[in-house]
Amino acid sequence: MRPILRAEGLSKAFGRLLAVSGVNLEVAAGSIHAIIGPNGAGKSTLFDLLSGAKRPDRGRVYFLDKEITHIAVEERIRLGLSRTFQVPQVFTNLTARENLIIALEAAHSLSSYPWPRKSRFLEEEASALLERLGLEEQASRLVGELAHGDQRLVEIGLALCLRPKLLLLDEPTAGMSDAETWRTVQTLKSLHREEGLTLLFIEHDMAVVFGIADRVTVLHLGEVLAEGTPDEIAKDEKVQAAYLGEEVMAG
Numbered sequence: 363m364r365p366i367l368r369a370e371g372l373s374k375a376f377g378r379l380l381a382v383s384g385v386n387l388e389v390a391a392g393s394i395h396a397i398i399g400p401n402g403a404g405k406s407t408l409f410d411l412l413s414g415a416k417r418p419d420r421g422r423v424y425f426l427d428k429e430i431t432h433i434a435v436e437e438r439i440r441l442g443l444s445r446t447f448q449v450p451q452v453f454t455n456l457t458a459r460e461n462l463i464i465a466l467e468a469a470h471s472l473s474s475y476p477w478p479r480k481s482r483f484l485e486e487e488a489s490a491l492l493e494r495l496g497l498e499e500q501a502s503r504l505v506g507e508l509a510h511g512d513q514r515l516v517e518i519g520l521a522l523c524l525r526p527k528l529l530l531l532d533e534p535t536a537g538m539s540d541a542e543t544w545r546t547v548q549t550l551k552s553l554h555r556e557e558g559l560t561l562l563f564i565e566h567d568m569a570v571v572f573g574i575a576d577r578v579t580v581l582h583l584g585e586v587l588a589e590g591t592p593d594e595i596a597k598d599e600k601v602q603a604a605y606l607g608e609e610v611m612a613g
């Protein structure tokens with residue numbers, strides 16, 4: 363299938379450390395694609411290069427066949443490429459609903475609308491999103507007081523306000539309980555199924571990877587070590603060797 367995102371020969375060094383090295387990546391439109399790899403493999407740095415938070419030293423990035431290597435984060439978002447972070451970026455002193463309303467207002471640039479109409483529109487959109495994320499009961503609580511998993515879901519909600527075609531998620535289930543992880547996986551699955559959203563996500567929980575990914579790329583020491591279906595990756599000896607000493611491939 364035609365790739366929605368393509369990276370060619372991406373490299374990024376921090377001083378003498380080559381964090382990302384000659385990475386080629388193709389994400390098929392409509393897929394759920396996981397990036398895995400041991401700590402320090404370069405996964406988050408790769409996301410920074412794809413989302414525009416950092417510029418590569420070498421290589422190119424294409425989104426929907428348009429080269430985006432040097433365009434700003436905001437412009438990438440406008441084209442339909444959004445991301446979430448390893449540490450959720452949310453307004454902790456506002457409620458879940460207020461977080462979404464701010465993002466929706468910004469996303470729709472409604473500043474010239476008459477307030478009553480705008481307000482009703484935003485409230486309805488926010489309610490729909492809260493329902494979609496399973497956050498109805500948390501809607502009026504301060505995000506800083508929510509469970510970690512719910513904060514992550516609010517952050518996913520903020521990204522969804524921008525109506526992305528491709529959503530990059532950096533460890534969406536990190537620090538979640540089993541119940542929160544399961545809920546997040548169900549939410550991501552339904553977004554993929556019902557909204558046709560393509561997902562590229564970094565994940566350390568192999569049960570999540572094998573549960574939802576149709577494609578897996580393994581990074582190791584900044585390079586692509588292997589790429590394939592979850593089954594191919596699970597059997598790959600290079601991958602097993604890279605994870606030696608880590609528990610992640612167990613189970």
Ligand SMILES: Nc1ncnc2c1ncn2[C@@H]1O[C@H](COP(=O)(O)OP(=O)(O)O)[C@@H](O)[C@H]1O
Nearest residue numbers: 376379381399400401402403404405406407408
């Ligand atoms: N801003 C930075 N300055 C210096 N080194 C960094 C920076 N960001 C990441 N690194 C280093 O780059 C390597 C890859 O980091 P990262 O992309 O965060 O890996 P991962 O997300 O796979 O754990 C690590 O060795 C990390 O210490």
Ligand SMILES: [Mg+2]
Nearest residue numbers: 405406407448
């Ligand atoms: Mg990381």
